[in-house]
Amino acid sequence: MDFANILVSVDDGPGTADRVQLAGALARRFGATLTAAAARPMPVPSMHAALQHEDDIRSAEEERLGADLAGIRALIAREAGPLRPTVWRQALASAAEHLIRQARGADLVVVGRRGPADGGGLLSVPPDRVLMEAGRPVLIAPPGIARLAAERILVAWKDTPEARRAVSAALPLCRSAATVLVATVGPDAADEGGADVAEHLARHGARARVRLLHGARGQDESEPLLSLAHREGVDLVVLGAYGRGRLREWAFGGVTRSLLQRAPLCCLMSH
Structure with missing residues (x-):
């Protein structure tokens, strides 16, 4: 694709x-x-x-x-x-x-x-x-971003349908990236299946590896993700967009809301 x-x-x-x-x-x-x-x-x-x-x-x-x-x-x-x-x-x-x-x-x-x-x-x-x-x-x-090389991509992985769709949507960019980091956050990070996702991306020609970020339960997961992105020189974050709607008023989860409002780099999201 x-x-x-x-x-x-x-x-x-x-x-x-x-x-x-x-x-x-x-x-x-x-x-x-x-x-x-x-x-x-x-x-x-x-x-x-x-x-x-x-x-x-x-x-x-x-x-x-x-x-x-x-x-x-x-x-x-x-x-x-x-x-x-x-x-x-x-x-x-x-x-x-x-x-x-x-x-x-x-x-x-x-x-x-x-x-x-x-x-x-x-x-x-x-x-x-x-x-x-x-x-x-x-x-x-974000404002002021006029170029997206997508040389170093961060996949903020959570084993959900939204994240699976986001990874599929990002495949054209992941295939040509120098590095794709599949990162999971939280005390159960190892159970989210990040290694399987990295292997899936590798089958499509991506140079993917896994990063486990062991944050505390209930922590704002956008902080360790953005810190990792900064350290690794990432210019694109890929993630699922999590939210529920009622009467056209959407309530987003913490990571989605935080990145929508303040991420300093491009984010590819899928709901």
């Missing part, structure tokens, strides 16, 4: 240029289509305006959206570099809902990190919702 279509979320924020560079480089690496998606909700008109001029309002808003996004489209043409095909998708809609719809034709979705200090405007997309609803692996890129 390789990536044939990479979908990137674009918006009017300062992180878009770096994110497009990153996604464009990945698309060139795998000979993939780069699809860029942006959307803005249709403003709610007054009842009178809605009844009298609905078509005119929509036409005006579509024209305004096109004008607002013209600069972003030019940025994509400039930053994505020479690609096989580049596809543009824009809509008057919720930015998250539009991206999730476009994900049906993608192998990988690239979004920006949205931590408390990262900001985000009307066009930006919350990664947590995309993770839970897109049904595709999601690459979360």
Whole structure:
């Protein structure tokens, strides 16, 4: 398996240029289509305006959206570099809902990190919702990261369906990495089957080895994982995204929530 279509979320924020560079480089690496998606909700008109001029309002808003996004489209043409095909998708809609719809034709979705200090405007997309609803692996890129070599990859392994899907999604990157560390955390780390995962990756051509991180029960597992990533020069973390939802309010587990908000390196997650 390789990536044939990479979908990137674009918006009017300062992180878009770096994110497009990153996604464009990945698309060139795998000979993939780069699809860029942006959307803005249709403003709610007054009842009178809605009844009298609905078509005119929509036409005006579509024209305004096109004008607002013209600069972003030019940025994509400039930053994505020479690609096989580049596809543009824009809509008057919720930015998250539009991206999730476009994900049906993608192998990988690239979004920006949205931590408390990262900001985000009307066009930006919350990664947590995309993770839970897109049904595709999601690459979360922190601000300021414009390149992903994926030379040294850390698999944050927990023997769950989400982690298994994340490892499968990361295979195209793992095969060409110089090192893949399969790390488990906690007092029962040795029982999580990390050695089996490393062997599985090796069958696919990856240079994988196991690391056991014996943390205390109940400890925030993101701390030892990020410390290991820093020591080993890791530039990509692969992990399952763990959470439960009720009435569209998602509650994530500690590691997922922590990495979504503050990881200083790219994270490839799958739910």
